[in-house]
Amino acid sequence: MSSRPETPLLDQVASPADLKRLSDRDLGRLAHELRAETISTVSETGGHLGAGLGVVELTVALHAVFDAPRDKIVWDVSHQSYPHKILTGRRDRMRTLRQKDGLSGFTKRSESPYDPFGAAHSSTSISAALGFAVARDLGGACETGHGDAIAVIGDGAMSAGMAFEAMNNAGALKKRLIVILNDNEMSIAPPVGALSSYLSRLYAGAPFQEFKAAAKGAVSLLPGPFQQGARRAHDLLKGMTVGGTLFEELGFDYVGPIDGHDMDQLLPVLRTVRERANGPILIHAITRKGKGYGPAETRRDGGHATAKFNVTTGEQKKAVSNAPSYTAVFADALIEAAERDDRICAVTAAMPDGTGLDRFGARYPSRCFDVGIAEQHAVTFSAGLAAGGMRPFAALYSTFLQRGYDQVVHDVAIQRLPVRFAIDRAGLVGADGPTHAGSYDVAYLANLPGFTVMAAADEAELKHMVATAAAHDSGPIAFRYPRGEGAGVEMPERGEPLEIGRGRTIREGARIAILSYGTRLGEVLRAAEALGQRGITPTIADARFAKPLDEALILELATEHEALITIEEGAIGGFGSHVAQLLAERGVFDTGLKYRSMVLPDIFIDQAGPADMYAVAQLNAADIEARVLDVLGVAQLHDRRA
CATH class of the missing domain: 3.40.50.970 (Thiamin diphosphate (ThDP)-binding fold, Pyr/PP domains)
Structure with missing residues (x-):
């Protein structure tokens, strides 16, 4: 019936x-x-x-x-x-x-x-x-x-x-x-x-x-x-x-x-x-x-x-996850930071629920500001707060931050004001499609002098990045994280500030190194498991920072391996382009290094489930495995994506 x-x-x-x-x-x-x-x-x-x-x-x-x-x-x-x-x-x-x-x-x-x-x-x-x-x-x-x-x-x-x-x-x-x-x-x-x-x-x-x-x-x-x-x-x-x-x-x-x-x-x-x-x-x-x-x-x-719902009751049919959402982790970490520092305040543009600031606002109503659908004002208002001695976090979706880019350049970056940008919905977001994809923030922020730009590989890293941003007073800083649930990693009791511009090595390997920026790290690790069955053990590292780059880590990976692959959930001109610029300036390409950068393709990807969208972008584990085999010249007996 x-x-x-x-x-x-x-x-x-x-x-x-x-x-x-x-x-x-x-x-x-x-x-x-x-x-x-x-x-x-x-x-x-x-x-x-x-x-x-x-x-x-x-x-x-x-x-x-x-x-x-x-x-x-x-x-x-x-x-x-x-x-x-x-x-x-x-x-x-x-x-x-x-x-x-x-x-x-x-x-x-x-x-x-x-x-x-x-x-x-x-x-x-x-x-x-x-x-x-x-x-x-x-x-x-x-x-x-x-x-x-x-x-x-x-x-x-x-x-x-x-x-x-x-x-x-x-x-x-x-x-x-x-x-x-x-x-x-x-x-x-x-x-x-x-x-x-x-x-x-x-x-x-x-x-x-x-x-x-x-x-x-x-x-x-x-x-x-x-x-x-x-x-x-x-x-x-x-x-x-x-x-x-x-x-x-x-x-x-x-x-x-x-x-x-x-x-x-x-x-x-x-x-x-x-x-x-x-x-x-x-x-x-x-x-x-x-x-x-x-x-x-x-x-x-x-x-x-x-989400899908029961028409009679209105009850939504949401999948249950044991991992917290990235948005919730950000909100909780910001509340914890604000407990210790009464200069911390938060700004959003008509998205208190979506950014998690409804929770912050309930706890600290005098330090939380929803400015309405006005991203340009949100950025410059945050700049004024910073100039006035506060420590503002501007919590905006990546796709909406685009609307305030002139203010990011003119009012924040040029004045080197310590506005903290919490960039939600980074990467491909699924059903909302290309209009809401967080594809460009790495490229449009990392090209600005004096900006610090981070990306969390998982929810534990996000907690540390909130602490890092809270402690950073020497200029603007941004950290990005995706929509949805985290990776399910063990969470630290407290976020600790990271050393600015310092990445981390996840595991040591040989011949080829994979340098991940953001939450594709999970796909990199899955690709590494498949490669291990072929006797290939890549070195895996998490960049953490697109700016400033961890030059020592990158040069070490480039000189100690015959090939280097970078992976990010951003467009051309982002993290991989900055790495390539460093390698070119240092003459590393002259040594014969094979370098590949895996980024979002130069197209607008239509709505689908996130996994399907990343399949179109060729940034899933099977795509990473295939790229490693191609770079190393290893014949593929079959296509694991079939």
Whole structure:
């Protein structure tokens, strides 16, 4: 017996065009079925749940009113796009979501013409939609044609500077552009900052509880039944410091707030805006993350991301591991360090749970700062803390630290400020795919003068690296670690500072040396076991540092072996490139050394399980074994990867 919900209306929808023949009442029923289908899908695949449930009605209304793909609907972050994918011809593939060769968990231009712009990081939608609007007016060539440009952006994403840069530009250009502020009072974590307070005041007061829809500055655009109430609300707002004033100062007409789950409000407002808007307009829709699914609604993060789960209970089906997660090890080590040093503080950008800083914040609330989705600010704020005599740890995902790179260079590195960068989700992360892979931090940090760059080989090493960073005051320092559980090694009672720029030899061997940087060390050891069956015993070392390099260790490995292989979970230009530069400068290649560097390939690797992604990258144990045999000229009797 199938556990999938009954969806008679949804079964008739092959594309958004099919919504045009449904009555408004049927569109409401369709939204109910779409929500059930989304819950059923994510229960089988895992993924982002709460954000999509919060925009079900909005998704139905947008596709019923507008004409995608001619009209460009740009979803900010796009983790809320599962209902959109279901309505745009991809329902039959939804159970492949976030899997190898399956659908992306985000919008992706190559996946569908209904995805006009790819996303996965926040706050890009208004800029992209404005680009579509200007391209439309300039006569740009587009296979799907040019119509309206609609950006759907959450209140958390609106806190990032890029969103305001785009709105400022859009207001000046005065192009017809529709921005829908999906205000669910929650980004990934509950939102922080003045903007969130501003938006909360828009509907928290008694006047807004009296009116389900209000308009300020754009009353004439509303359908007749809305106008009287909107004008009364507008008059009330004249005496208040809230309303749409902020957005209007940026050049936008403002409509709202409206109930983003009420089709009787959404449909007429969207239809009127479609017919009447002649410049940039912002529609403020109030929604609830996780709407319509109790287990998601009651979670602190609104069911943001989830493993596979039981639809009835909401209980997640997570694999049990005896090893702690790297994130938990970092959080515990930082708390221990903060117990001994009241100068230690922590900064994150809207990811307190993901980085483990929720635990630090619970223990030391006055020393923990969630700055919202604002990585640039997070880095420079941390630089100011360091200049002010504190010892800040900026805990950010590798892929999100990219967004603050100019600040890393200009505000931290040039001033040699001792900001500690705790870089989570290093390497390939699995189902989130290339947009979230931590592929580049080694390359973009190790090329900066005065930076110390470390990578933990296991969870015990991570604990030592937290202690190392806490004690390092002579300049910026970074340490990276992957997503998921550790290797299961014995943990030290206390982290001890490592000697800067000093690696370690794991085991002695002959002929060939393997120098690992990061958590591929486990794969190196597995490859060594297989090589031992062939009578080959490589020397194995853990570099620990990409900068400064352990020059003595590297030169020793290079001069005492006929071949040297470096291995890392980073892109070209990282650790292996620095080793090659050292060997070239010291003339070691002139001695006939065979040197190979195993790095992530020069491609973006699509979503799959981490092991499958590393197989594509050829960085698993079998690949390491094959590379050793190739370098030594040993014939392979069979391919162990077969």
